[in-house]
Amino acid sequence: MxxxxxxPDAPDAGAPPGxxxxxxxxxxxxxxxxxxxxxxxxxxxxxxxxxxxxxxxxxxxxxxxxxxxxxxxxxxxxxxxxxxxxxxxxxxxxxxxxxxxxxxxxxxxxxxxxxxxxxxxxxxxxxxxxxxxxxxxxxxxxxxxxxxxxxxxxxxxxxxxxxxxxxxxxxxxxxxxxxxxxxxxxxxxxxLRTTTERAVAALAVLLGLGLLPVLPAGVPVLVAALAAPLVLWARGRRASDVGAGRGEGER
Known part of the structure; x- marks a missing residue:
């Protein structure tokens, strides 16, 4: 650790400061x-x-x-x-x-x-x-x-x-x-407080429910797990594009 x-450890069973x-x-x-x-x-x-x-x-x-x-x-x-x-x-x-x-x-x-x-x-x-x-x-x-x-x-x-x-x-x-x-x-x-967390949750729901009619039972849950890496990848790609755009503008 x-x-x-x-x-911090609380010193007693009452209500310590903070x-x-x-x-x-x-x-x-x-x-x-x-x-x-x-x-x-x-x-x-x-x-x-x-x-x-x-x-x-x-x-x-x-x-x-x-x-x-x-x-x-x-x-x-x-x-x-x-x-x-x-x-x-x-x-x-x-x-x-x-x-x-x-x-x-x-x-x-x-x-x-x-x-x-x-x-x-x-x-x-x-x-x-x-x-x-x-x-x-x-x-x-x-x-x-x-x-x-x-x-x-x-x-x-x-x-x-x-x-x-x-x-x-x-x-x-x-x-x-x-x-x-x-x-x-x-x-x-x-x-779900941040935009990223909400995006992951929404994409997972869409993947899970959307694939239910076409994939065997249990498989949509596995595919829905891809929501997090997909959203994080898209976010990183967007940040990279924004950074590249700013670099071009400064030139």
Missing amino acids: TEQTAL GKPDAAVVRDALGVGVAVGLSGFAFGVTSAGSGLTLAQTCALSLLVFTGASQFALVGALAAGGNPLTAAAGAFFLGVRNAFYGLRLSQLLALPRAARPLAAQWVIDETTAVALAQPTRRAVRIGFTVTGLTLYVLWNLTTLLGALGAEAIGDTDAWGLDAAGPAVFLALLAPM
Whole structure:
């Protein structure tokens, strides 16, 4: 860990100067954990409806524990996609968590023995809550409370959803297959603050939806992952052209 990226430690459980009360951090973390954790019910129903067994559905939530990847996997399987293609799409969606981990490792500065356990909770929601905190103490509290709440609720509601899938019947008719993705979109939208981020999101949506009718299930997700490098390439090309134009003008 480098000293330049270290956060100040809060001296007590109150509200230190420039800090945040522990109770406020816990409240925010619980709000995110509960709101997203309940959508595990939709995943359980969707997974069971796609043909996965109760054990397989619960194993995905216990071991994979990254909602967007889980929905991508079962969605592709439900649409008749190849299992390898479905798994590849889920994998590429989950790769982002590795980059989150690089940043969180600096902020959390956890003991080496605790890092493998903490890695299981490195997802969108825990990262968002942790990055919003001003001190290392608050980062650790936010990450832990969000991760614990979300992990317990997500797995519990996954189980309940899978068990109730037969009683519900046609999951598509209830629209529960769209509930999980809708939650993630609602959480993601406020984070798209720059023009580049919005352009990447818009292009990814266009690629994913536009290619659905022509490519096998699961493949559009893989192609949509190209949105980021394409936008960054176009931005770099534009900056290069602008610089060249200015150089010509100065001559």
